[in-house]
Amino acid sequence: xxxxxxxxxxxxxxxxxxxxxxxxxxxxxxxxxxxxxxxxxxxxxxxxxxxxxxxxxxxxxxxxxxxxxxxxxxxxxxxxxxxxxxxxxxxxxxxxxxxxxxxxxxxxxxxxxxxxxxxxxxxxxxxxxxxxxxxxxxxxxxxxxxxxxxxxxxxxxxxxxxxxxxxxxxxxxxxxxxxxxxxxxxxxxxxxxxxxxxxxxxxxxx
Amino acid sequence: xxxxxxxxxxxxxxxxxxxxxxxxxxxxxxxxxxxxxxxxxxxxxxxxxxxxxxxxxxxxxxxxxxxxxxxxxxxxxxxxxxxxxxxxxxxxxxxxxxxxxxxxxxxxxxxxxxxxxxxxxxxxxxxxxxxxxxxxxxxxxxxxxxxxxxxxxxxxxxxxxxxxxxxxxxxxxxxxxxxxxxxxxxxxxxxxxxxxxxxxxxxxxx
Amino acid sequence: xxxxxxxxxxxxxxxxxxxxxxxxxxxxxxxxxxxxxxxxxxxxxxxxxxxxxxxxxxxxxxxxxxxxxxxxxxxxxxxxxxxxxxxxxxxxxxxxxxxxxxxxxxxxxxxxxxxxxxxxxxxxxxxxxxxxxxxxxxxxxxxxxxxxxxxxxxxxxxxxxxxxxxxxxxxxxxxxxxxxxxxxxxxxxxxxxxxxxxxxxxxxxx
Amino acid sequence: xxxxxxxxxxxxxxxxxxxxxxxxxxxxxxxxxxxxxxxxxxxxxxxxxxxxxxxxxxxxxxxxxxxxxxxxxxxxxxxxxxxxxxxxxxxxxxxxxxxxxxxxxxxxxxxxxxxxxxxxxxxxxxxxxxxxxxxxxxxxxxxxxxxxxxxxxxxxxxxxxxxxxxxxxxxxxxxxxxxxxxxxxxxxxxxxxxxxxxxxxxxxxx
DNA sequence: TATGAATGAGATTTCATTCAT
DNA sequence: CATGAATGAAATCTCATTCAT
Numbered sequence: 001x002x003x004x005x006x007x008x009x010x011x012x013x014x015x016x017x018x019x020x021x022x023x024x025x026x027x028x029x030x031x032x033x034x035x036x037x038x039x040x041x042x043x044x045x046x047x048x049x050x051x052x053x054x055x056x057x058x059x060x061x062x063x064x065x066x067x068x069x070x071x072x073x074x075x076x077x078x079x080x081x082x083x084x085x086x087x088x089x090x091x092x093x094x095x096x097x098x099x100x101x102x103x104x105x106x107x108x109x110x111x112x113x114x115x116x117x118x119x120x121x122x123x124x125x126x127x128x129x130x131x132x133x134x135x136x137x138x139x140x141x142x143x144x145x146x147x148x149x150x151x152x153x154x155x156x157x158x159x160x161x162x163x164x165x166x167x168x169x170x171x172x173x174x175x176x177x178x179x180x181x182x183x184x185x186x187x188x189x190x191x192x193x194x195x196x197x198x199x200x201x202x203x204x205x206x
Numbered sequence: 207x208x209x210x211x212x213x214x215x216x217x218x219x220x221x222x223x224x225x226x227x228x229x230x231x232x233x234x235x236x237x238x239x240x241x242x243x244x245x246x247x248x249x250x251x252x253x254x255x256x257x258x259x260x261x262x263x264x265x266x267x268x269x270x271x272x273x274x275x276x277x278x279x280x281x282x283x284x285x286x287x288x289x290x291x292x293x294x295x296x297x298x299x300x301x302x303x304x305x306x307x308x309x310x311x312x313x314x315x316x317x318x319x320x321x322x323x324x325x326x327x328x329x330x331x332x333x334x335x336x337x338x339x340x341x342x343x344x345x346x347x348x349x350x351x352x353x354x355x356x357x358x359x360x361x362x363x364x365x366x367x368x369x370x371x372x373x374x375x376x377x378x379x380x381x382x383x384x385x386x387x388x389x390x391x392x393x394x395x396x397x398x399x400x401x402x403x404x405x406x407x408x409x410x411x412x
Numbered sequence: 413x414x415x416x417x418x419x420x421x422x423x424x425x426x427x428x429x430x431x432x433x434x435x436x437x438x439x440x441x442x443x444x445x446x447x448x449x450x451x452x453x454x455x456x457x458x459x460x461x462x463x464x465x466x467x468x469x470x471x472x473x474x475x476x477x478x479x480x481x482x483x484x485x486x487x488x489x490x491x492x493x494x495x496x497x498x499x500x501x502x503x504x505x506x507x508x509x510x511x512x513x514x515x516x517x518x519x520x521x522x523x524x525x526x527x528x529x530x531x532x533x534x535x536x537x538x539x540x541x542x543x544x545x546x547x548x549x550x551x552x553x554x555x556x557x558x559x560x561x562x563x564x565x566x567x568x569x570x571x572x573x574x575x576x577x578x579x580x581x582x583x584x585x586x587x588x589x590x591x592x593x594x595x596x597x598x599x600x601x602x603x604x605x606x607x608x609x610x611x612x613x614x615x616x617x618x
Numbered sequence: 619x620x621x622x623x624x625x626x627x628x629x630x631x632x633x634x635x636x637x638x639x640x641x642x643x644x645x646x647x648x649x650x651x652x653x654x655x656x657x658x659x660x661x662x663x664x665x666x667x668x669x670x671x672x673x674x675x676x677x678x679x680x681x682x683x684x685x686x687x688x689x690x691x692x693x694x695x696x697x698x699x700x701x702x703x704x705x706x707x708x709x710x711x712x713x714x715x716x717x718x719x720x721x722x723x724x725x726x727x728x729x730x731x732x733x734x735x736x737x738x739x740x741x742x743x744x745x746x747x748x749x750x751x752x753x754x755x756x757x758x759x760x761x762x763x764x765x766x767x768x769x770x771x772x773x774x775x776x777x778x779x780x781x782x783x784x785x786x787x788x789x790x791x792x793x794x795x796x797x798x799x800x801x802x803x804x805x806x807x808x809x810x811x812x813x814x815x816x817x818x819x820x821x822x823x824x
Numbered sequence: 825t826a827t828g829a830a831t832g833a834g835a836t837t838t839c840a841t842t843c844a845t
Numbered sequence: 846c847a848t849g850a851a852t853g854a855a856a857t858c859t860c861a862t863t864c865a866t
Contacts, residue, residue, distance in 0.1 A: 006846065026324030028234060032840060042848050047841060107323050113376065114320030117313050118232030127378060155373075156366070156389050163369025164361075170319065172333065183362050190396045209866060210828060237856060248831050253858055415845060418850060438736030440646060443835060454852050459837055519735050525788065526732030529725050530644030539790060567785075568778070568801050575781025576773075582731065584745060595774050602808045624825065650861060660827050665862060827866085835859080842852085 010049055011059065013039045016104075018060040023104035027111035032056075058121055061112045064105050065129050071097045072136070084140040085192060088157070091136055092184045095161050096177050106169050134158050144195040153191045160187050216255055217265065219245045222310075224266040229310035233317035238262075264327055267318045270311050271335050277303045278342070290346040291398060294363070297342055298390045301367050302383050312375050340364050350401040359397045366393050422461055423471065425451045428516075430472040435516035439523035444468075470533055473524045476517055477541050483509045484548070496552040497604060500569070503548055504596045507573050508589050518581050546570050556607040565603045572599050628667055629677065631657045634722075636678040641722035645729035650674075676739050679730045682723055683747050689715045690754070702758040703810060706775070709754055710802045713779050714795050724787050752776050762813040771809045778805050 017039035021030040032053055036043040050056040072094030079086050116122040134154050141150035161184055168175025223245035227236040230244075238259050242249040256262040278300030285292050322328035340360050347356035367390055374381025429450035433442040436450075444465050448455040462468040484506030491498050528534040546566050553562035573596055580587025635657035639648040650671050654661040668674040690712030697704050734740040755775050759768035779802055786793025 004846090010846095026321070028321070029324070031838080043839090044841080044843085044849085045847065048847080053840065110320050110323065113372075114317050115232065115234070117316065117376065118235070123378075126376065130373065130376065152389060152392070155370075155385070156393060159369030159373055159389070160362070160366055161369070162372055163365030163367070166319075166368055166372060167336065167361075167365055170323065170332065170336065172329075179361075183358060183365070186358070187362060187393070209864095212829060216829090238858085239856080249856095250832075250858075250860085251830065254830085259857070415843095416849060422850090438733065440733070441736070444837090445835080455835095456837075456839085456853075457851065460851080465836065522735065523732050525784075526728050527644070527646070529728065529788065530647070535790075538788065542785065542788065564801060564804070567782075567797070568805060571781030571785055571801070572774070572778050573781070574784055575777030575779070578731075578780055578784060579748065579773075579777055582735065582744065582748065584741075591773070595770060595777070598770070599774060599805070622825085628825095649859080661860090662828085662862075662864085663826060666826080671861065827864105829864085829866105831861105831863080833860095836857090838856080839854095840852105843848105843850085845848085845850105 007049065010039075010041070010045065013041070014046060014049065014056060015060045015063050018056055019064075019104040019108045022108040022111055023106070026107070027115060054119075054121075057112075057115075058125070060108065061116075061122055061125050064109055064112070065125060067105070068095070068129070069132070071095075083196075084143045085188070085196065087140045088137060088188055089185065091133070091140075092157075092161060092188065093181060095133070095165065096175075096181050096184070106175070110166070110169055130158075133161070141191075144192065157184070157188060157191065160184055213255065216245075216247070216251065219247070220252060220255065220262060221266045221269050224262055225270075225310040225314045228314040228317055229312070232313070233321060260327075263318075264331070266314065267328055267331050270315055270318070271331060273311070274301070274335070275338070277301075289402075290349045291394070291402065293346045294343060294394055295391065297339070297346075298363075298367060298394065299387060301339070301371065302381075302387050302390070312381070316372070316375055336364075339367070347397075350398065363390070363394060363397065366390055419461060422451075422453070422457065425453070426458060426461065426468060427472045427475050430468055431476075431516040431520045434520045434523050435518070438519070439527060466531075466533075469524075469527075470537070472520065473534055473537050476521055476524070477537060479517070480507070480541070481544070483507075495608075496555045497600070497608065499552045500549060500600055501597065503545070503552075504569075504573060504600065505593060507545070507577065508587075508593050508596070518587070522578070522581055542570075545573070553603075556604065569596070569600060569603065572596055625667065628657075628659070628663065631659070632664060632667065632674060633678045633681050636674055637682075637722040637726045640726040640729055641724070644725070645733060672737075672739075675730075675733075676743070678726065679734075679740055679743050682727055682730070683743055685723070686713070686747070687750065689713075701814075702761045703806070703814065705758045706755060706806055707803065709751070709758075710775075710779060710806065711799060713751070713783065714793075714799050714802070724793070728784070728787055748776075751779070759809075762810065775802070775806060775809065778802055 014035065017035045018030065020038045021035045024030075025034065032046050033043045035056070036046060046053065046056055050059060072091055075090035075094050075097075076082075076087060079090055082090075112122055113126065116126040137154035137157050138150055141153045144150070145153065164180040164183060165175065168177075168180055220241065223241050224236065226244045227241045230236075231240065238252050239249045241262070242252060252259065252262055256265060278297055281296035281300050282288075282293055285296055288296075318328055319332065322332040343360035343363050344356055347359045350356075351359065370386040370389060371381065374383075374386055426447065429447050430442065432450045433447045436442075437446065444458050445455045447468070448458060458465065458468055462471055484503055487502035487506050488494075488499060491502055494502075524534055525538065528538040549566035549569050550562055553565045556562075557565065576592040576595060577587065580589075580592055632653065635653045636648065638656045639653045642648075643652065650664050651661045653674070654664060664671065664674055668677060690709055693708035693712050694700075694705060697708055700708075730740055731744065734744040752772050755772035756768055759771045762768070763771065782798040782801060783793065786795075786798055
């Protein structure tokens with residue numbers, strides 16, 4: 001009598017275990033056996049559900065990206081008709097929430113960043129995500145300023161967000177979320193200086 | 207009398223070969239054999255000169271950090287008595303020069319960033335470097351503004367530099383150095399707005 | 413449900429294979445691959461079950477020592493209340509039985525003797541075994557003679573046993589067990605001369 | 619201007635260095651580089667003078683055996699016309715002198731014993747030596763007792779000598795030469811009991 | 825004569841994957 | 846569905862030997 005419907009449970013278990021293992025010893029030493037041990041299952045099952053280690057890693061990266069997307073989307077859903085500043089603020093906050101990124105996902109995220117340079121599949125995922133952050137920002141900035149200015153503002157803020165997150169994650173003390181948000185918002189204030197004249201009127205698009 | 211004095215030559219060759227290999231296939235697949243092949247020598251010699259692969263990786267990271275340090279220091283040496291803005295500008299430019307970082311060193315650098323989270327020795331090196339960037343910036347900002355403001359400015363600019371560099375390196379098109387410098391300098395301008403009152407005084411280039 | 417319970421079987425197989433390999437080519441050339449081939453398994457499994465080659469060698473030495481201990485103990489179990497001469501005789505005979513020591517274990521035993529000088533773990537095992545032989549003999553001799561005499565008798569007989577075994581094993585013709593036993597017993601007779609006065613009392617075999 | 623006549627000096631240096639290295643880390647870890655370092659020369663020279671590592675090891679064993687032979691012969695040279703007891707005593711003492719065997723040679727000796735089982739060349743040397751000890755003893759015992767008794771006496775005493783030496787070398791405290799000699803001489807006394815009637819008369823053959 | 829440099833074979837170990845149960 | 850068993854490829858490191866100088 002085989003248990004049915006285990007698939008989603010196992011997949012989720014194993015993805016969490018992957019993050020835990022990478023958090024613990026790094027991507028290079030996250031062997032399938034260690035991951036399996038974290039999940040409390042045997043190593044062979046990974047090939048069963050994910051076709052192999054690469055499949056599991058890709059699924060894990062997808063999960064992280066989707067968590068991040070959701071963290072941002074959730075905040076923005078409450079802002080229908082919000083101002084650009086509000087939307088951009090939500091994007092900032094969502095990025096520094098990053099679901100569980102204050103936790104096992106943080107190191108996993110950085111590990112994938114580095115790894116994505118040489119694995120086509122991961123690179124694709126990572127690029128989509130980068131573009132999403134940039135586009136979202138760009139889209140909002142363009143409601144307030146001309147094309148070129150908006151692009152540079154988006155590039156600058158995207159860089160600021162990633163840079164704060166990167167330096168925070170790498171620092172021995174870990175990321176100080178509050179400070180990071182404060183610095184990012186301060187930068188946003190500067191970017192918007194002189195552009196937010198008569199905004200309350202503008203129509204929004206979710 | 208045998209051929210002598212090969213050690214420094216080989217060490218340098220092997221460090222370059224390490225960067226080339228990481229650039230080509232990533233840290234995970236940069237085996238000693240591949241590195242040796244890049245250098246045109248046999249694999250065993252790596253253990254001979256560096257004690258092992260770890261020794262070579264550490265030496266490579268040191269090289270990159272020292273190149274970066276030198277790129278910045280060189281620019282600042284020409285600025286004795288320069289204004290804070292000039293010094294900070296030199297730091298920015300030095301960071302986007304990063305010697306050969308437009309080249310094999312870029313991916314190596316990012317690979318080490320990720321790897322440093324789980325290797326004590328690399329972590330130490332990386333942390334020293336992060337602190338150096340932050341301290342240098344902080345030191346200059348404090349010539350113009352109070353403690354707290356200077357700290358936040360340094361944190362923000364350090365994040366901006368690393369973020370621009372990270373996103374540029376990861377993007378399929380590679381880092382657009384000119385744009386990165388322009389954005390960083392623009393951010394610097396904003397940070398200094400209102401602080402550069404009595405600066406006209408000192409303006410020399412050694 | 414997978415095939416289970418192979419561990420003890422494999423461990424035993426591999427220990428036997430280790431003795432066979434050492435017997436065949438010596439400790440220095442007993443590579444894990446050769447040992448694995450003797451056992452009809454792959455080399456990797458040695459690390460799986462013993463943690464590495466050292467673990468296997470240690471386990472093999474333990475096995476030999478325990479076989480020897482058992483060969484002696486078995487003979488003595490039939491001698492509850494036996495005379496010292498009987499017990500010592502059993503010790504001699506047990507040492508020249510050495511289970512399968514007329515076979516692959518002989519050279520293994522000698523190889524470990526030499527190796528034990530520089531490997532702490534083996535040294536410990538070897539020392540415990542040496543002490544056991546000496547103590548057992550000493551204990552019996554003391555039932556018949558004063559402290560000092562008993563000690564020297566034990567030292568002499570222990571040396572005689574090891575010496576006969578060593579020279580026999582190294583000689584091209586191999587150990588002549590019968591002759592070795594005869595010489596050892598003759599020496600024992602000399603050692604006991606004049607001490608066995610009131611022995612007729614206890615003479616039972618369980 | 620090449621130095622001439624270095625050969626005997628180098629050979630001797632390297633043989634001593636070999637013993638020192640084996641004494642220090644054991645035969646298995648006595649690499650040519652370590653041996654060369656002990657001798658204060660470069661590794662390549664070993665192949666030059668001995669044709670390779672095996673040649674050096676064989677030369678070292680020869681040296682040890684010849685030292686031992688000399689230690690015995692020297693004592694016996696002073697005994698022309700000595701009694702069998704005196705000659706045998708000299709053999710015992712010579713064996714427990716073993717030149718420098720209380721020193722680096724001891725472990726080397728044991729290492730070769732084990733190694734000789736699988737290296738034809740060493741085996742030959744070791745066998746010649748074993749036979750020499752046995753023959754010398756046998757020859758003397760036969761001056762006092764019948765064939766068969768003499769053989770067994772020689773076998774017993776040879777075993778006693780090797781056994782005492784072996785157990786002494788392996789014991790953590792090292793070989794107690796005095797005690798070993800005392801035990802061996804005591805055994806000799808027993809072996810000769812009843813045979814030494816009118817010996818002073820007998821003619822000796824050196 | 826002797827060295828530093830370099831090689832390449834070989835040994836151990838790790839690990840993702842497959843498979844029968 | 847899941848496991849323990851097992852494999853074999855690959856990676857690192859060691860080391861005896863060779864060689865030009």
